[in-house]
Amino acid sequence: MASSEGKSPVWRGMKGSIPLFIPAIPFAFVFGVVVAESGLPGFLGWSSAPIIFGGAAQITLLTLLGEGASVAAAVTAALIVGARHLLYSVTLAPRFQSQPRWFRWVGAYMLIDQVFALVSIEELDDPDEFRHFYLSAGLTFWFLWMSFTALGIAIGPIIPEGWQLAFAAPVLFISILAVSVDRWQKAAAALVAMIAMAALADLPNRLGILVAAILAMFVGILLERVRR
Template sequence: FGLIFGVLAIDIGFTPLETMGMSLIVFGGASQIVLLQLFSGGASSLVIISSVGAVNSRHLLYGAVVSEHLSDLKLIWKIIISYFLIDQAFAISNEYLKKNKESNRYFHLVGGGVTCWVIWQSTTFLGIILGAAIPEKLGLSFAVPLTFLALLVNDFRKFINVIVIIISGLVATLGYNYIPFKAYIIVAALAGLFSAMILTKMIKK
C-alpha cells in the first residue's frame, strides 16, 4: 500500500520531499490515497480537506474505545499513542487491552503502531525511489481500488452492509459526473451513513 502511494504521488506531480512529508505527518494510508485521487481529479481544496477529514474521523471512535484502558496515562503518552493509533494497531491491540490489566499494557498498542509506521515509511520511500522504474503497463493505479475492495470483504457477510455498500457505490458512480466540486465521495459517504441508520432502525422494529 505504501509502495503504491509513493509511486502514484510521484506520478501525479508531488515531489519526493512532499510525498515523504505526507507519510510522516499524516500517516494515514486510506486518507493519503483519497487525497491523491481527489487531487489528480482536480477537486477543490475544500473537498479534499473535507474528504480526508471524513475518512480519518473513524480515529475518533478508536480513541474513544481505547481511552477507558489508558485513562491513567500522562498527557505526553496519550499524544504519542494518538499518532500511532491506526487501523491495524487498533485491530491487534483492542482485545489485548480488554483482557490485560498490566500498567504497561499500552506498550502493546505503541509497538503495533511503531511497526506499522516503519513499514509505511519504508514502503513509501521505496515507492518514491522505484516509481520511475516501474512500467506504467503494470497498472499499479488499479491496485488502489482493489485494496479498498479487499477491506470490504468482511463486510459482505452481513446483508445490511451489502445494501449500504451498494447504495454508496451507486451514489458515488452516478455523482462522479454530476455532483459539483468533485464532492461525490462526501455525498456517497453520507448516503451510506444514513442508509445504515435507517436499515438498522427498520430491523430493530
Template structure:
C-alpha cells in the same frame, strides 16, 4: 524507560510482529500510487510522514490528482477516518494514567492493525507503563515499516513509464478494502448507495455530490441495520 514499559513493549512487539507483514504490500502500493500521481520523492515521503494512514492517503490521491477542491479532499479524508473515533473511544480507558503528550503520540500512531491487536490487553493489564509499552512498540514498528516500504514504492514508481496508469492502483487498493466490508448486508447497501449517488450527483455544484453520497450511504446502512434488527 521503566522496566514495566520495556516488558510491555517486548510483549506487544512479539504479538504484533507476524501480523505486521501485512503492512508491506499496502505501503508499497501507497508509495507506487504517490509516485504514479506525480509526487516527487520528497512530496511523497512528506505526505507519508504527515498523514501516516493508508486509507486516507489512497482515498485522497485520486482526488488530489484530479485537482478537486481542497475542502472536499479534507472532508473525504475525515470521513474515511471516522472509524478511528470509535477505535479511540474503545481504547481510551487503556490510557488512564498516561501523560497528555504521550497520549497525543499514541493517538497519532493509531492504526487498524494495532487497534485490533492491542485492544484486549490495553483494557485488562493493570500497569499504565506496561500498557503504553505494549501499545507503542507495535505502533512504532508499523510506522517504520510504513515509511521504509512506501519509500521503496515511490522509488519503484519512478522507473515505470507514465502510460502504465499506476495511479489506478489506488482504486484497486480501495476495492480490496471495500470488498470484505461489503460482505455484511447493511454495509453492502451503504456502499451501493454511496457509489450510485456519487455517480448520479456528479454534476452538483462544488462537488457536493460526493458528500451527499457518503451521508446517503451511511443513512442507508444504518436504516438497513435497524430494519434487519426488527425483522428478527
C-alpha cells in the same frame, strides 16, 4: 493470537506487528504509484506518511489532489476516510485514563488500524505493560511504514503506465470494504454509495463523495430499523 506470557511487552509488541504489517505493504506501493501519477515531487508526497500516518487517508488525499480536486474537497474526503479513528479513540479511552499525560498525546499519533487491532486482542492488564506494548507496536509500524512508503515512491515512477497499476487503489479499497462488512446492511450501504457516486460522477471537486456517503449512511441506519 497466542499469548506469550513471561515475555516483555516491548518484545511482544514488535513480534505482533510484523505479520500485521505484511497486508500494509501493497498500500505502500499503491501510494507510491499514486504519488508518481499525481506528478508531485516524491518527497512532498512522502511527507504525508509522517504527517498523516494513515495509508487510506494518504492515498485518498493524493489521488484527489492529483485529479485536480480542490484542497477543501481532498482534505474533507481524507478526513471522512479517517473518521473510523474516532471510533478507535472512544473505544480505547477507558484504558488511557490511568496513563500519563505525555503518553495520551503520543499514543494518539500512533492510533492506527493495526495498533488498535493488536491492543484489542492482546491481554494487557497492567497500565505499564499496556503502554510499553502500545509504544513498541506503534514505533515498529512507524518505521516500517516510513521505509516502505519511501520505497514505494522510489519504485512508483519506474512502473510503466501501461500496467494500469493505479487500478490497484480502488481494488485495495474494495477489499478493505469487503473485510470490514459484518452485516448485510453495511454491504447495502456500500452499494448505495457506489451507485450514487457513479450517478454523481460529474459533480465538481468530487462533491459526489460527500453526497453519496451521507446518503448511504442514512440508508444503512434505516435498514437497521427494518431488521427489528
